[in-house]
Amino acid sequence: MNEAVDVLIHTKDLTKKFGQQISVDRINLEIRRGQIYGFLGPNGAGKTTTIRMLLGLMKPSTGSVRIFGKSLEEDRIEILSKVGSLVESPSYYRNLTGYENLEATRQLIGASKSEIERVLDIVRLEEVAHQLVKGYSLGMRQRLGIALALLGNPELLILDEPTNGLDPAGIHEIRELIKRLPQEYGLTVLISSHNLNEIELIATHVGIIQKGKMIFQGTIQELQERSQPVLQIQVDQPEEASQFLRESGIAVIRQGDVLHIVGHEKDAGSLNKILIHAGYEVSRLYLQTRSLEDIFLELTGGEGTL
Numbered sequence: 001m002n003e004a005v006d007v008l009i010h011t012k013d014l015t016k017k018f019g020q021q022i023s024v025d026r027i028n029l030e031i032r033r034g035q036i037y038g039f040l041g042p043n044g045a046g047k048t049t050t051i052r053m054l055l056g057l058m059k060p061s062t063g064s065v066r067i068f069g070k071s072l073e074e075d076r077i078e079i080l081s082k083v084g085s086l087v088e089s090p091s092y093y094r095n096l097t098g099y100e101n102l103e104a105t106r107q108l109i110g111a112s113k114s115e116i117e118r119v120l121d122i123v124r125l126e127e128v129a130h131q132l133v134k135g136y137s138l139g140m141r142q143r144l145g146i147a148l149a150l151l152g153n154p155e156l157l158i159l160d161e162p163t164n165g166l167d168p169a170g171i172h173e174i175r176e177l178i179k180r181l182p183q184e185y186g187l188t189v190l191i192s193s194h195n196l197n198e199i200e201l202i203a204t205h206v207g208i209i210q211k212g213k214m215i216f217q218g219t220i221q222e223l224q225e226r227s228q229p230v231l232q233i234q235v236d237q238p239e240e241a242s243q244f245l246r247e248s249g250i251a252v253i254r255q256g257d258v259l260h261i262v263g264h265e266k267d268a269g270s271l272n273k274i275l276i277h278a279g280y281e282v283s284r285l286y287l288q289t290r291s292l293e294d295i296f297l298e299l300t301g302g303e304g305t306l
């Protein structure tokens with residue numbers, strides 16, 4: 001695939017300062033076509049500020065944004081005509097129906113009439129389209145917000161904490177909806193959240209931001225690899241035992257009288273036997289698993305909300 005066309009969002013050292021405070025600190029985002037990119041971080045980490053800069057709602061202090069291979073500063077209108085977004089609560093008229101809300105926005109942006117049926121179908125709101133929005137559940141309102149963002153058939157959808165304030169059923173609805181967007185409708189999605197569990201279930205890629213700095217960017221699998229189980233073995237003569245294992249080709253990290261071994265979780269029984277056979281006394285042997293939550297908490301210094 002053509003690299004330039006494939007990378008939809010590319011920021012270079014994107015930075016935003018408010019007075020002395022650096023809220024976004026040299027962020028290099030890279031989001032490719034077809035990804036669901038989860039932009040994760042605790043409250044106040046700088047997610048909304050970054051998204052506002054991506055949407056041209058706020059000027060970066062330094063650094064640059066390229067979307068669809070073009071400079072946001074130079075080609076703002078052309079770029080934004082292909083980007084749909086939902087930042088904070090969707091704005092709609094409560095006393096109009098969902099359909100009427102869509103029609104008002106459709107006219108404003110000059111999209112074709114058929115767009116309304118298309119977006120209603122995507123967010124599965126056809127059945128309640130002619131009911132007043134004030135009677136909608138929060139989840140339905142949020143889906144209407146996404147439908148409004150999808151009017152005009154954008155290639156890229158940017159959602160800032162779209163599940164904030166929703167109940168578990170509402171969260172589930174939004175999650176299922178977002179999951180379908182790349183495959184069924186060819187969309188690329190950037191979704192921000194402070195909740196790893198939520199992102200883990202839908203995202204293909206994640207960027208984790210902490211105090212304005214990007215501390216991890218990669219696939220969900222790469223993040224999961226950091227949570228490899230560790231086999232811990234408590235032995236007498238730990239120094240000699242770890243030396244013995246190293247000589248057998250096993251990478252060991254010794255912490256006090258406990259040996260930590262990564263990547264040999266299936267070999268617990270045989271390692272136990274080898275050590276005993278060599279004359280070491282194993283007093284405890286256990287597998288410590290680390291969940292993605294542990295990794296996220298570790299990366300964000302315990303400030304992530306789960």
Ligand SMILES: Nc1ncnc2c1ncn2[C@@H]1O[C@H](COP(=O)(O)OP(=O)(O)OP(=O)(O)O)[C@@H](O)[C@H]1O
Binds near residue numbers: 018042048194
């Ligand atoms: N207009 C502004 N003026 C001054 N400081 C700001 C402004 N906007 C954001 N900030 C500060 O920038 C930091 C990052 O805020 P931001 O809203 O981007 O975080 P966030 O990750 O989106 O968090 P949340 O989930 O709480 O919205 C915060 O410390 C915030 O107080």
